Amino acid sequence: MFIINLYGGLSYMRMLAVLVAISMLTVPFLMVPDVRAASGVIEISSPEELSAIGTGFPSNGHYRLTGDIVFPTAETMDVNVTGTPDGLRLSPDASDVSRVCLNGTVSSGDMVVKESSLRDVNILAIEHDGMLSASVIERDSLFDGAVLEIQTGSNFSRIERQFTGTIDGAGYAIRGIRMVGEASSMFADMRGACVRNLTVDGMFVSMDISDEGGSLRLLTYDRTVSASAVAMHARDTLFERVVSDSSVCSYIYVSASVEQGDPSDTLMMETKCERNSVCGSLTAYSESCRYLSCTVRGDCISSVCSSTVFDTLAGTAELNTDSRDRYNISESVCGGLIGSSDSDSVAFCRIYGDMRSDTEDTVTMTADTDDDGVRCDSRAICGGVAGRMANSSVYASETAHMTDADTYNHVNMPGKERSEILSGQIAGDAKGSVCTMTGIVGDTVSGNGGCSSENTSPDTEVPANVFAVTVSWDDGTIAVDGFRPYMKGDGMRCTSAGTITPAGSGIVLNPTFDWQTMTYGTMDLSKDTDDKEVSLDAIVLIPALIAAALFAVVAVRSLRR
Secondary structure: HHHHHHHHHHHHHHHHHHHHHHHHHHHHHHOOOOOOOOOOOEOOOOHHHHEOOOOOOOOOOOEEOOOOOEEOOOOOEEEEEEEOOOEEEEEEEEOOOOEEEEEOOOEOEEEEEEHHHHOOOEEEEEEEEOOOEEEEEHHHHHOOOOOEEEEOOOOOOEEOOOOOOOOOOOOEEEEEEEEOOOOOEEEEEEOOOOEEEEEEEEEEEEEEEEEEEOOOOOOOOOOOOOOOOEEEEOOOOEEEEEEOOOOOEEEEEEEEEOOOOOOOOEEEEEEEEEEEEEEEOOOOEEEOOOOOOOOOOOOOEEEEEEEEEEEEOOOOOOOEEEOOOEEEEEEEEEEOOOOEEOEEEEEEEEEOOOOOEEEEEEEEEEEOOOOOOOOOOOEEEEEOEEEEOOOOEHHHHHEEEOOOOHHEEEEEOOOOOOOEEEEOOOOOOEEEEEEEEEEOOOOOOOOOOOEEEEEEEEOOOOOOOOOEEEEEOOOOOEEEEEOOOOOOOOOOOEEEOOOOOOHHOOOOOOOOEOOOOEEEEEEEEEOOOOOOOOOOHHHHHHHHHHHHHHHHHHHHHHHHH
């Protein structure tokens, strides 16, 4: 009996080995290859994982979102709006508020705002407990009885290490980032990187509110603030199918005063104060980058407000401008896609957000002078694609919500001054650039005419660039909807054909774009019946199930004996 059982057990073992071997040989032919698998891809889906790029995660990694990344709500405070005979009173609900600032008007504590001073889009800034807070508010939200919620702290710290990898949003979004500081953006610097299939929905406000002054004979105050949703500086980087639903704002308010210390002092008017604000929805500064099928739906605002007071003793002082003839220089640059563009290529992009560039300079002195210098030099620059553009090209793109009224320039100076407004549907200030097949709303392509254009008018039919995808199987073909650049988020993750990947998951499509012909290539995804690349789960699970079934048969037969 022992011999018979042993012989039977060995027979079962031989049978089991044969069946396991057969199952392992047939599994590769039964399974569809997992086309999602890619070596070296780091999947992220949380604020902590995004923030770890450049620290816990490599700065040259290939990242893919597996879901929306939603940041928690930052700490906020309320501002109550109350109607008064003089206008609207803004009252922050905090005891440690030292300044309230709305569009360059500053007061301590509460502020009374006249209706005539309100713009369509306003920048409300509050300093409390030594910290700056800001919010971008609409005109129709300022009414008697309204309560404005303003952020009091950032919930995200900018990724400072230079990024050289890839961010593939896979059709998902990064939402809820709220940053306030001197330089607000997700990434500080990108070089040779790639960002695609991603939506960014947040608030990025860079601001500088300062008071400078004293008994000075020479005052120099140079400041630059910049803001963008994705990258502050980008070079040799591809932005493909990136959507910005963010509010982006860069803002400077500087109040400076120079006082004459003694009647015998000569007040040195070589004082030179430069204030610069640069703002772009995707990038602030861009060089040799490519922007393909990107969409902007959020607001972009750049503003400089400066006030310089020269307090002289009437009839006793001299003014000296021998060394410098300009001593109050302000420049505000705003671009719907890029703040400052150099040698970039833009194709199939659409900018629908509101844009505005402001400069407001006030220079006063208590004594008349014979000074012949240019005492104030102020520029407001605003463009639908880029504020400032050099040696760049724009093809088959559209801009809207962009008019000459989107730039505001005011200079108040008793004496000689110079001011300029540059506003254009493509660029405010362009040099050596080309614009082709572009639908624009407005007459001005570039504020200074430095952009050669062809077929640029609202009636121009901008070609809808589409790529086609065909999935081939043994029993025929399945068509998957292609991607149209104005359907942001609707064609990045294809989930309609659940048989492509297990459990109905989506497959990320990244077609090749030919910048010479300005067309996407056709993608073919086919099941290779000879493909031996099978997921580890398939290799382990199916043989394990077969083995378990066979052992169950052996156990039952053994019990019967």
